[in-house]
Amino acid sequence: MGLLRFAPQPAQASHRGTTPLELLFDLAAVVAIGAAARGLALGIADGNGGAATVAFLCSFFMVWWAWMNFTWFASAYDDDSTTFRILSMAMMFGALMLAAGVEAVFAREPIWLALSGFIVMRLALTLMWCAVARGDPDRRTTALCYACGIIGMQGYWIALVAIAAPGSFWYTPLFALGVAGELAVPAVAERRGPTPWHRHHIAARYGRLNLIVLGQAFLAVVTAIELAPGAAFPHAGRLAQAASFAIVAFAMWSLYFPGDARPPGDRLGRALLWGYGHFAVFGAAAAAGAGMQAILLPGSGAGRAGTLVMVASVAVYVAALWLIRDRYARTGTGRWHGLAVAMLAIIAIGDPAMALPGTALTLACLATANRRAAERVPA
Structure with missing residues (x-):
């Protein structure tokens, strides 16, 4: 050559x-x-x-x-x-x-x-x-x-x-x-x-980048669990935050990977929507992790603003997945679950104290429902 x-x-x-x-x-x-x-x-x-x-x-x-x-x-x-x-x-x-x-x-x-x-x-x-x-x-x-x-x-x-x-x-x-x-x-x-x-190759590459951006949330989990000077065990509040961060990250991972994650094969418009739409998916995942890290920084203002960014980013992540994939891949009422959860996440911002645990619980429920729906699909 x-x-x-x-x-x-x-x-x-x-x-x-x-x-x-x-x-x-x-x-x-x-x-x-x-x-x-x-x-x-x-x-x-x-x-x-x-x-x-x-x-x-x-x-x-x-x-x-x-x-x-x-x-x-x-x-x-x-x-x-x-x-x-x-x-x-x-x-x-x-x-x-x-x-x-x-x-x-x-x-x-x-x-x-x-x-x-x-x-x-x-x-x-x-x-x-x-x-x-x-x-x-x-x-x-x-x-x-x-x-x-x-x-x-x-x-x-x-x-x-x-x-x-x-x-x-x-x-x-x-x-x-x-x-x-x-x-x-x-x-x-x-x-x-x-x-x-190659469709399978592109799907695998996008999946790997999704794991990379979710790593920012894992970094926040580790930061939350880190011991304070002289402490033998993490503070209970920080441990609860770490658990919520982890649930959000695990749910975001689960929402991305069930079913056929490959890009469409023939129509250029659909392929471009799938490929370009992932900017919102990946950017939102990284921003959610950054919001989690901001929550842990000193100052109540940082905590409130970090929660706002994290929840809004989660909503964008779920809505983007619905836009580029789920509305085509799912049938019945299940095709609207992602959009409904994105709207619930935005509503949760109105109560900063419950926004983090509420978002974690809602995402976990959606991920469980999606997983069960995927298991019912014949191979």
Whole structure:
């Protein structure tokens, strides 16, 4: 196989597992997601929850978008060659640079370090698509459309950082415009000729990232259980919080995995809804963990704001799963359970004292009902 030449991989193989290289990329994503969640938790504790949420969404989008681009590309063109590995590792290094620059996003300072990491990732991805243009003649137009779209959008991001700092009036709307442009690139390119991604592989990769973002909730559980200086056993209140955090995390895990979690195979619109809609799923899971961590920080204000963020994030998580999957996969009244629970979670915010245990109980009931419904479905 020649240098910078990627041929398509078989999309109909009976099994396609996650490679060690992809697991290594996930590790880089863990660091970047953790940095974004930490910034959100500290911003909530400092009383800047609104600005911190915007900063979290911006930084999380960049991490998730880089991960998603790599994941779908690898599903179609990972040939395990030295060239692919080198370019993938370059993307990982860029992700780590992005993680190192996340703090500046929350501090509303120039984000040149984060942008530099994003540039590194995008250059590597552009070279990958150029290699596809050489190695897959049937999808040459698709590959060049991807490459040109990535280069064009990268120019937009450089211009945005140059003219608008995070927190400025124009930054958020211009960032949203950039997001729309990024999402349009695959939507346009795939219409030139769909890439041969593997359904089972994509489902497995998304499931792994879901586990990664739920790790932020596990971090909160550990923090809640940690012993105070000189103590032999955790404080009863902290232990109760840890139990509630754990129930929420376990229920969110259970809600994601029962049934057929694969993306739809034929219709581009449904596939894009499934793929893009996971931004809300993953972002909400990470934000829920950040809210839990904020609850544990000193100050009653941090606790109330953290509870608000956690419960709202859980509601978004459940509603997003309903939007992209459950309303299609379930029948009868069961197809509305997720949406009803999301609404109940929002209502629970009105009583801060009961919001955490109430959300944990409601999610546990929904997860149990979904599991039983999945068990009744014939194999």
